Amino acid sequence: MNKRVGIFVSGGGSNMRALVEDMVDDHPARAVVIVSNNETAGGIAWARSQGIATEVIDHRPFGEDRAAFESAINNALEPYELDIICLAGFMRVLTAGFVTPWQGRMLNIHPSLLPKYKGLRTHARALEAGDTEHGCSVHLVTPALDDGPILGQARIPVDPDDTPDSLAARVLAKEHVLYPAVLRRFAAGDTSPITL
Numbered sequence: 415m416n417k418r419v420g421i422f423v424s425g426g427g428s429n430m431r432a433l434v435e436d437m438v439d440d441h442p443a444r445a446v447v448i449v450s451n452n453e454t455a456g457g458i459a460w461a462r463s464q465g466i467a468t469e470v471i472d473h474r475p476f477g478e479d480r481a482a483f484e485s486a487i488n489n490a491l492e493p494y495e496l497d498i499i500c501l502a503g504f505m506r507v508l509t510a511g512f513v514t515p516w517q518g519r520m521l522n523i524h525p526s527l528l529p530k531y532k533g534l535r536t537h538a539r540a541l542e543a544g545d546t547e548h549g550c551s552v553h554l555v556t557p558a559l560d561d562g563p564i565l566g567q568a569r570i571p572v573d574p575d576d577t578p579d580s581l582a583a584r585v586l587a588k589e590h591v592l593y594p595a596v597l598r599r600f601a602a603g604d605t606s607p608i609t610l
């Protein structure tokens with residue numbers, strides 16, 4: 415039986431798309447729902463065009479009440495009986511109350527070679543530090559931000575004339591290869607880390 419995957423997005427959803435497009439044929443998982451906090455997320459429109467179920471839960475009416483926002487997500491997810499959640503550019507911090515029950519079954523992609531550069535502005539920070547190598551990581555989600563066991567990393571060289579934007583574009587292209595590769599193995603029960 416295929417594993418049932420939910421993918422959380424906030425924006426363009428290019429990683430979500432790479433994951434969905436990989437989950438065909440003998441892949442051990444299928445995308446059953448795309449979740450977003452943002453109705454206008456490009457990824458939501460694309461998912462609908464593919465006939466994939468979508469759930470949009472706007473965080474704004476919940477204000478500071480993250481627990482209420484997360485409980486609305488949990489309620490929306492219930493009918494889908496998910497086995498795995500993939501965070502793919504989901505720009506809301508999830509609290510321990512949401513994360514803990516999913517621990518070991520929730521993945522995230524982060525645009526840095528973790529443990530370097532948790533949080534935002536990862537490409538600019540890598541350039542500011544003079545790094546000669548940069549990349550992206552897929553990790554299991556734990557309550558600490560951008561922490562948790564690493565399932566895979568992809569590395570790229572930093573060019574002397576790189577800008578944060580040029581670096582981001584090359585890292586994103588690697589994300590689209592790394593995340594599907596990790597999910598395919600993870601859904602088959604293999605959690606040994608890979609390097610691309």
Ligand code: GRF
Pocket residue numbers: 423424425426427428429430502503504523524525586589
């Ligand atoms: C990616 O770089 C991801 O690693 C970061 O946000 C970006 C999302 O891009 N957290 P997309 O929505 O998948 O196109």
